[in-house]
Amino acid sequence: MRILQLCTDFPAGGIQRHVLDLGSGIRERGHHVAYAGTRGAWMNETVDPLFTHIDIFKVTKAGGPTLLRLLNAIKGGISLRRTLVKERIELVHAHESAPALVAWLATRGLGLPVLVTFHGAEPERITEFGRIARLTADLVITPSYNSACDLAADGGVPKDKVVVMGLGVHKRPRPAIPDVESLRRELLGNDGKTLVVTVARLAHQKGIDHLIAAAKLALATNPALRFVVVGDGPQRDLVKEWLDEAGVGGSVRFVGHSENASLYMAAADLFFLPSRWESLPITIVEAFQQATPVLATDTAGVSELVTEDVGAVVHIGDIEAMASSLLFLTSDKQRLQHMSEAALKRSEDERFSPRHVQDSFERLYEQWLGRK
Structure with a gap:
């Protein structure tokens, strides 16, 4: 499989750790995994040669007025489309709503499935996330059953379009x-x-x-x-x-x-x-x-x-x-x-085992590529 993991940006953080651990685990199983998003300390061109800088951070609310953010999303979609074609990507896994929007713009006419993970948001943003997810994603993933219920009840995402997947957490050695x-x-x-x-x-x-x-x-x-x-x-x-x-x-x-x-x-x-x-x-x-x-x-x-x-x-x-x-x-x-x-x-x-979670994601990706 040829998968792209798409994140808003890559500072040190829990979402970023999950994205990088997931990508690494899928790679270890012999699949091609590329990354894209706004470069940061945890992922950039020097960290991984299969990383593409696309400034998705400017698509978020931090990017300014709505019109400017939309223009940034279109620009990001054009850049991402080049990467998808160059790397012969078969499936895009976006993390959060801004990457999902950019992925949707980039994949128009390419027939690639777009999956998006919801990592949590303040209650007033769930409706907004649901609206974007319904437009952009073939499937919405979340690590929490309560979040899945919120996405259905407040975000308007059909229940059959939401799946709960665990978060693998690597065991840290107990300190001396x-x-x-x-x-x-x-x-x-x-x-x-x-x-x-x-x-x-x-x-x-x-x-x-x-x-x-x-x-x-x-x-x-x-x-x-x-x-x-x-x-x-x-x-x-x-x-x-x-x-x-x-x-x-x-x-x-x-x-x-x-x-x-x-x-x-x-x-x-x-x-x-x-x-x-x-x-x-x-x-x-x-x-x-x-x-x-x-x-x-x-x-x-x-x-x-x-x-x-x-x-x-x-x-x-x-x-x-x-x-x-x-x-x-x-x-x-x-x-x-x-x-x-x-x-x-x-x-x-x-449910916290990285191997178990990565196995589950591998099966999920294979399922969606089979549907394609």
Whole structure:
């Protein structure tokens, strides 16, 4: 098979990791896989010779007025069409709505199937995504059953046009105990007793402002809590303002991007993800792999991952509930230990196995090429 994986852009992120892992797995099975999208740190011409730069980022809302974005989409479609012909691509797998639109424009008259994956969006955008998906895609893929229901109910996508496919998450080795203990000592300092870690981009989606507000409320009751956020992003300057306003800079620490986020997860007593929207967050599975319980907001597939035996789920934006759950979950070390054991066991589910997921996608691609 000759497959093109099409992404908006390629910064460090969960969607990009899924796209690259999927493409790599399909390649290992002997198929031809090319990539396209706006170049970034994780994928560009120097990283992979089968990458084509097409500035799809300018097709998103960040691209400016609607007319300008439409012109960028047409321009991107023309460039992508050249790549499809040159690489003799047989199927395009787009990730999110802007790539789906560009793929649809590029494939007019070529008879190529276009599949699009929905990786989650704020509720008000689901209708828009559904409208674009109905126009552009032969099939809509999503990793979450709840997201599939949202696409049908709010996006108007026919149920028989939506399929749920897992997200393979490569197992990270458990860090050495001395390394974990050393990091805990550093992050807890002299007065900290309990470590709460978040791994996320500093972006509106991830609810970092909610994290700081919840931390402030929880610290008023338990000053021995310590919060650490691993990640970087467009809100890095805002974060400094939020910390100053909340007055919790001594207990909430931002360490920036790390190539060893799993070490921070292993050092944590609790993983905290206060996102405004998600579909099926890879970071939750990675926390489970490090035997770390999870507190997260009830976004689409989160409740499919996090149950009371491995943590807790609270409503999006409910700061008081976040603070209460932070205090409750970290108040009993024995309960945390039981949750830790259950989290590690859950990480071994087949639905998180990259090989299982890649096998499933290979069969799906073959099915659609057979239909063609």
